[in-house]
Every structure is written in C-alpha cells, then in structure tokens.
Amino acid sequence: MVTVIRAESKKAMGDDGKEQSAGMELMKPIQIGLHQLKHRVVLAPMTRCRARDTLATSLMNEYYSQRASEGGLLISEGVCVAADGHGFMNTAGIYTNEQIESWKPITTAVHNIGATFFLQLWHVGRASHTELQPGNAAPISSTSMPVPMPWRATLVDADGKSSKQMYSTPRPLRTDEIPQIIDYFRIGAKNALEAGKYLISSRAPPWGEAQ
Secondary structure (H helix, E strand, O other): OOOOOOOOOOEEEOOOOOEEEHHHHHHOOEEEOOEEEOOOOEEOOOOOOOOEOOEOOHHHHHHHHHHOOOOOEEEEEEEEOOHHHOOOOOOOEOOOHHHHHHHHHHHHHHHHHOOEEEEEEEOOOOOOOHHHOHHHOOOEEOOOOOOOOOOOEEEEOOOOOEEEEOOOOOEEOOHHHHHHHHHHHHHHHHHHHHOOOOEEEEEOOOOOOOO
C-alpha cells in the first residue's frame, strides 16, 4: 500500500464551481507545517525489516526512491531510538553516528526527486523478545505484563529460519529511568534532522503500555 488517502468516487464541486471527481482532491496541493506538498498521495509507514546490523541499506534506498514523487510525502518505517527499542529483526536505528550516516544517501535520493521525508521515531517498549535486546535483557515497559496472545515476536535463527515466539515478560521501568527514555526521543529527533529528514513523527507501542 502506497497511499494513505482514499477518495470516494462521488462528485464534488471544485473551486471554480464545476462538478469534479472527489478523486481529484488527491492531486491538490496541501500545506503541512512549513512544507508545501504538490499532492496528497502519501507513503504510509510500514515495517520492512530490511536493515542490516541496525543500519539503513541500499535496498531501503531503492524502496524509498521508487515511492518518492515530486512534491509528495514519505513517512519512514519505525526507526529505533535506542538499542533496547528494537522488537523486530533487521530494523534500523537512529542512535549512533554510523546509523545517521547510513540514512543520508536515502534522504538525499528522496530529496533529489523532490519529495518530503518524515522519519518515524520508534521504541517498541514491551513488544520485544530477550533475543532482540542487548545482553538478552528483559524488554522495558510500564508493566510486568507481556504482550498478550495472539501477538507474537518473529525471530530468525542462525540458519535463517523464522519462528513465532511469545513476547518476553518485560521489566517495569523505575521512575528515575523515565527521563532517559524521553531523552532517547530528543536525541533521535536531533539525529534524524542531521540525517536529512525534514520532519519527525513518533510511534508508540501498538499494544498500549496501560494494558
């Protein structure tokens, strides 16, 4: 799926008073913050798992370049703000200088086409597995309750075989640890701008830490 905006087939009145297809609304310019888009077709953020050792790859460059258009908007896959923020194999990060550098060719390619690029900052919280955590530690959360079934983590063994495993039981954060998580996102935003992204969005764990 490339677009996040669907138009109905019904007719609508244009600015000139003439009847037109509502689908034409997709091709109208729109202002988002300081950025003027030429149309409203947007690439939705989708987890692709195509990074290597948390670095953005040439395959990711191809993926975003193919979907960029002049005056359009791309929203990146979730990009982790910390080593303990990963919940999938082969997801990219934005917390080291090497990661920042790996994103620069992608943002340059997208900008050269004339598109705007949002980076989605991501920390999965409890939606992870010890095998995906530094030192095989428990994922961090606001609770000790794991993500409930039927949701499961996807792991890949040394032979490349994937399997579904129950999410690990998380470790509740101490109150004094919370500022560090906030700082992850602050630094991630700074690093994203250095990597050439124009705007930042954030992604919360999909299962809600209140559960």
